[in-house]
Amino acid sequence: AQSVTQLGSHVSVSEGALVLLRCNYSSSVPPYLFWYVQYPNQGLQLLLKYTSAATLVKGINGFEAEFKKSETSFHLTKPSAHMSDAAEYFCAVSDYNQGGKLIFGQGTELSVKP
Amino acid sequence: DTAVSQTPKYLVTQMGNDKSIKCEQNLGHDTMYWYKQDSKKFLKIMFSYNNKELIINETVPNRFSPKSPDKAHLNLHINSLELGDSAVYFCASSQSYGYTFGSGTRLTVV
Numbered sequence: 001a002q003s004v005t006q007l008g009s010h011v012s013v014s015e016g017a018l019v020l021l022r023c024n025y026s027s028s029v030p031p032y033l034f035w036y037v038q039y040p041n042q043g044l045q046l047l048l049k050y051t052s053a054a055t056l057v058k059g060i061n062g063f064e065a066e067f068k069k070s071e072t073s074f075h076l077t078k079p080s081a082h083m084s085d086a087a088e089y090f091c092a093v094s095d096y097n098q099g100g101k102l103i104f105g106q107g108t109e110l111s112v113k114p
Numbered sequence: 115d116t117a118v119s120q121t122p123k124y125l126v127t128q129m130g131n132d133k134s135i136k137c138e139q140n141l142g143h144d145t146m147y148w149y150k151q152d153s154k155k156f157l158k159i160m161f162s163y164n165n166k167e168l169i170i171n172e173t174v175p176n177r178f179s180p181k182s183p184d185k186a187h188l189n190l191h192i193n194s195l196e197l198g199d200s201a202v203y204f205c206a207s208s209q210s211y212g213y214t215f216g217s218g219t220r221l222t223v224v
Contacts, residue, residue, distance in 0.1 A: 032211050034213070036215075038155075041220075042217065042218075043204065043215045043216060043217040043218050044157075044204065044206075044215040045215075046213070046214075049211070051211055088155055090157065094211055094213075096211075098170065099145070099162045099164065099169040099170045100145060100162075100208060100211065101147065101159045101162055101170055102147075102149075102159070102206075102213060103159075104156070104157040104158075106154075106156060107155045107156065107157075
């Protein structure tokens with residue numbers, strides 16, 4: 001069965017610092033991987049997705065993620081954090097053997113200090 | 115136009131009541147889902163329908179009954195509500211690994 005693990009339930013960075021949110025996946029087949037952001041009391045917004053094309057995926061709001069098969073990782077990065085980046089971030093894998101459902105990691109809360 | 119719309123946005127009800135949450139998508143997607151987000155923000159799939167046919171039922175209590183009258187609609191009916199049902203429920207639709215989520219329904223059982 002496919003799964004994802006997000007390392008660190010809470011990450012705190014200073015404004016202007018590098019953002020690194022970690023995600024490792026487990027999959028017996030080439031995965032489709034996603035990062036979503038959830039702002040307080042809002043729904044899920046897609047940041048980016050990997051669907052077996054380029055391994056470096058660029059998303060919205062300056063975020064990007066790199067698929068590394070050898071490390072089974074799909075870490076999310078942003079060179080310079082903004083206060084508006086404070087939110088909950090979810091990594092997810094699509095299980096296309098089971099109706100294409102998304103399996104989510106536990107989430108990482110990003111705090112940005114001024 | 116909202117792509118995936120859920121109603122109501124907030125729902126406060128007493129234990130033992132029956133309630134429904136409605137979901138509609140105007141994206142023409144074939145597959146729709148219900149997810150539950152608990153108090154720790156963990157997101158878990160509950161149900162999935164493809165063209166009105168149930169394809170995923172993830173060990174959800176029988177008190178939860180999804181209904182899909184057509185492929186644009188997926189409603190969730192909950193009988194005999196319990197305190198533990200308090201959560202945010204998200205509807206989503208997908209086509210070719212493009213997933214779109216609704217804004218969620220915050221259910222509070224008192």
